[in-house]
Amino acid sequence: MRRAALLALLLCAAPAAADSGLPPAALAYTQLPDAAQEAKAKALMETVRCVVCQGQSIADSDADMAGDMRAMIRQRIAAGETPAQIRKWLIARYGDYITYDPPLSAVTLPLWLAPLVLLGLGAWIARASFRRRRRTNE
Amino acid sequence: MRRWLLWLPLLALLVVLGFAARELMKPADRTVYSAMVGQPVPDFALPPLVPGKPGVAAAEFRAGQPRLINIFASWCIPCIAEAPQLMRLKEMGVPIEGIAIRDTPSAVTAFLARNGDPYRAIGDDKVSRVQLSLGSSGVPETFIIDGQGKIVKQHVGDIRADEVDAIYQAWRAAR
Numbered sequence: 001m002r003r004a005a006l007l008a009l010l011l012c013a014a015p016a017a018a019d020s021g022l023p024p025a026a027l028a029y030t031q032l033p034d035a036a037q038e039a040k041a042k043a044l045m046e047t048v049r050c051v052v053c054q055g056q057s058i059a060d061s062d063a064d065m066a067g068d069m070r071a072m073i074r075q076r077i078a079a080g081e082t083p084a085q086i087r088k089w090l091i092a093r094y095g096d097y098i099t100y101d102p103p104l105s106a107v108t109l110p111l112w113l114a115p116l117v118l119l120g121l122g123a124w125i126a127r128a129s130f131r132r133r134r135r136t137n138e
Numbered sequence: 139m140r141r142w143l144l145w146l147p148l149l150a151l152l153v154v155l156g157f158a159a160r161e162l163m164k165p166a167d168r169t170v171y172s173a174m175v176g177q178p179v180p181d182f183a184l185p186p187l188v189p190g191k192p193g194v195a196a197a198e199f200r201a202g203q204p205r206l207i208n209i210f211a212s213w214c215i216p217c218i219a220e221a222p223q224l225m226r227l228k229e230m231g232v233p234i235e236g237i238a239i240r241d242t243p244s245a246v247t248a249f250l251a252r253n254g255d256p257y258r259a260i261g262d263d264k265v266s267r268v269q270l271s272l273g274s275s276g277v278p279e280t281f282i283i284d285g286q287g288k289i290v291k292q293h294v295g296d297i298r299a300d301e302v303d304a305i306y307q308a309w310r311a312a313r
Contacts, residue, residue: 019213020211020213020239020240020241021213021242021245022240022241022242022264025264025265025266026265051170051275051276052276054168054170064240064266065266065269065270065275065276068240068265068266068267068269068270069266069270071265072265072267072270091173092173092174092273093172093173093174093270093271093273094170094172094173094273094275095171095173097170
């Protein structure tokens with residue numbers, strides 16, 4: 001009986017609204033009429049992190065704020081701004097975290113150098129083991 | 139090949155495990171902070187949203203008086219929890235400018251009638267434009283602005299009862 005009552009309570013619980021009731025911004029879900037501009041905007045959107053959903057790009061997210069960011073990017077591209085300018089503007093607001101294309105800096109340096117270091121290490125190990133094999137063959 | 143080199147992979151594994159354990163015990167702070175702290179407030183002018191209350195314009199912020207910008211919305215649940223703290227700050231004499239994100243006049247009027255109205259002015263930010271220009275990542279958020287219009291502090295999330303004094307002190311220090 002109690003379980004049934006709890007279940008009934010669960011069923012009538014209203015979900016907490018975490019999004020606004022306003023319709024999405026004008027260019028949030030509408031492509032730009034100029035295909036070349038839209039392609040530029042889309043490429044940029046895919047590298048911009050959604051700050052409310054964090055694991056997604058704004059191109060992938062249906063959050064209100066991601067929609068507003070998409071609308072802003074499309075509007076600015078249509079107004080003649082370059083993707084690089086818009087990315088710079090976003091980084092000035094949110095830091096490098098906002099972009100999935102991290103610029104080279106002291107913090108990201110290991111990210112770029114690690115593959116080269118590992119490659120060098122592999123070559124060194126391979127050389128050592130080839131040399132040993134040659135010696136045992138002789 | 140030297141014998142001790144054999145232990146190197148195990149050592150590397152232990153370093154990775156140690157790193158993972160540390161992150162599990164003490165997860166990194168995933169809050170997205172604004173990079174605008176320390177910078178002047180970007181220029182904007184938001185129209186009023188509710189009758190009888192002016193809109194918010196960044197030009198006023200340089201007039202010498204420090205203030206809070208509170209980013210809120212009627213559809214935001216933590217904003218309801220934050221309302222009593224904002225009322226307390228208002229009673230302590232702190233001017234609070236509201237920026238309503240994606241909101242309607244009727245919804246905000248009802249929200250203020252129910253939770254109290256701590257705002258000196260409320261700007262209507264329909265497409266989060268000003269929110270994005272401040273580097274804010276959600277609602278509610280509060281920025282402390284000094285008398286010259288510079289952002290001196292950002293508070294992400296709702297202000298809890300035990301955080302009111304720190305906010306007040308930071309506002310006083312911004313004079």
